[in-house]
Every structure is written in C-alpha cells, then in structure tokens.
Amino acid sequence: MGTVTLRRKTLNTGRQSLYLDYYPPLPCSKSGKVLRFVTLKLYLYTKPENELQKIHNKETLLTAQTVCAQRQIELQNRRFGIISEHERNASFTELFRQVAKSRRKSLNDHWEMGLRYFIAFSGPDLRLPELSDFLCEDYKYYLLSGPGIARYGRPIKRNTAVTYYAKFRAVLRIAYRRKLIPLDLHAIVDPIPPKETNRERLTLEEFQHLADTPAGSELMKNAAIFSGLTGLRWSDVSTLSWSELRGKKGSYEIQFSQGKTDKAEVMPISDQAVERLGKRQGAEELLFPGLKYYQLKSFFTGWLAAADINKNITFHSFRHTFATLQLELGTDIYTVSKLLGIGH
Secondary structure: OOEEEEEEEEOOOOEEEEEEEEEEEEEOOOOOOEEEEEEEEEEEEOOOOOHHHHHHHHHHHHHHHHHHHHHHHHHHHHHOOOOOHHHHOOEHHHHHHHHHHHHOOOOOOHHHHHHHHHHHHHOOOOEHHHOOHHHHHHHHHHHHOOOOOOOOOOOOOHHHHHHHHHHHHHHHHHHHHOOOOOOOHHHHOOOOOOOOOOOOOOOHHHHHHHHHOOOOOHHHHHHHHHHHHHOOOHHHHOOOEHHHEEOOOOOEEEEEEHHHOOOEEEEEEOHHHHHOOOOOOOOOOEOOOOOOHHHHHHHHHHHHHHOOOOOOOOHHHHHHHHHHHHHHOOOOHHHHHHHOOOOO
C-alpha cells in the first residue's frame, strides 16, 4: 500500500512551502499522468517573529495534516477500488479539458474545438453525476443540428459533428475506466452514424398540447417550453439571469452571450415566453433556478407519456422545434439563423 507524507520546502522568502509526497507515484485522475509531489499552496513562516505568525503556523500545519490524512484514506480506498466522494463529484468538463490538452496538436485542432462545442451545449462546468445516456443523446442531436460557434459562425458539417462526438465519447470511456462514472456510457451511446438520422421535433399541435399538459415539475416544463419559444440552448436557458431580461410587455429582449461564446447577442422574445418565467426576481437570480440536466430524462418520460406523444424528445428537440416552426410559419432562413445565434 502506498503512503502520503507531508513535507516542507524552504523558500528564499523566509517561508516554507508545504507539499505532499506520494510513494509510489500516483496516476492523476484528471490528466492521467503519474505524479509524486503535489503542492498544497500552504506556507509556514520559517522563523515566526510574533504571536500572529506562530498562530498562523499552527493552524496552517493543522490544515495540511488534515489534508494529508484525507489523501492517505483516499489512497487506501483506491487499493480496494473505492472512489472518493470528491472524485465522483468532480467536473467532467475539466476532465474533457485535461484530455484535450494532452492530445491536441494545435490550438485549432478537433480536440480543442470539440471541447468548445461541448461547453456551448452543456455550460462551463458539467459535473460527473450529471452525465447520463439522455444527455449524451441530446448532445448528439445538438451537433447534428449544425451549430456554428466558431469564428465566422458557420454551421458545422455532418463529418465535423461525427468527429466532435467521437472526442466526447473518448472522454466518456476514460471517465469509466478511471471509475469516475458507474456506467460505461461510451458503450451505451452509439456514435453518430455516417447517414443522416431523423432528429425528432414537435409539430405545432404537439408543442401546444405539451404546454397544456400537467407535468411533474413546472420548473423543467417551463424551461423546455421557454426553449421552444426562443430557440435557446440548454446552456443558455440554465444560466440566464433576470439582469439579462430587458424591456416591457410587447417589446421584451434578452441581452447575453449565447452559447457561452464571447459574442454578445440581443434577442427579442415574445410575451408568451416571458410568461413562463413567473414573477420577476433579483437581478442576479437565475430565470430557472435549480435546473439539473440529469433529472430531465425521467421528467420527459412522464411528461410525454401524459401527453400521449410517442417521440424521442430531448431538451435540444425544443430548439429544433423552434427553428422548424419558424420556417413553416414563413420566417425566412436568414432571420431564423439570426434568432438561433448562428448567423454571420
């Protein structure tokens, strides 16, 4: 069994840096690299000059010793195949970032862009417990819709979507092999096939019927209907705050950075969409507080069953529904692309 030892390194600043010494070296769960020393970014005064510095040393040393003991327990757990709570609740996005960094060959290669598209879909920090086959399928439909978040906003082609989804599935496989997730999602979800697949969307009648159908969660129902009325992605709907909603009845608009890019967007939205938000809250409050992606699959199953709609509907289906309904109702393609945030 390995050991974790707390050590000190004297600096030329009159302080000592505290770090952990792993023996034998330990593979990092994020990067996969083998590491021996891990700095704690905690420091002691080499020669404390007053009572405050002595207290600082005492409390800092106690903190470092506690961390060292926790790491020793985690090391023992690994010996028996037990993953710590901290590791199980870590960021999948950060794992994706670490894998992309280790494998990319340039700043503009498929790994870098694959990461950017996943963040545009899921938001800046998707946690490991939020991963599910439902989310994986929804991300597939998102890529197949041809989003354009690169420099010139051009929609990606199918072959590009195939590549980006393959990178995502590769990270899923790594997460499972490191025992960070309980299910082998890489094996469960199929890659994007070379032929076009049917991306489910709702007809106008089905969309209205769903809006009228009671659901197990008004929060998730309103968020989905809001997406169908605005064309906004999950990453936008789940992070929008009240400060980004401007205007008054008849002339509402949202001012925000769509798809987690740096490009500012101003989007007019209908009174009907705003009605889904309820009573206005504080400026920094989220429009839909408490949304959790991992809860959507069971919610949609019950909601669609109650509405007697037999379709494979995901959250991204509502954005697809918005686009197709706009075209069917006579909105020109250029305007629809601007509303979706993919126009030049």
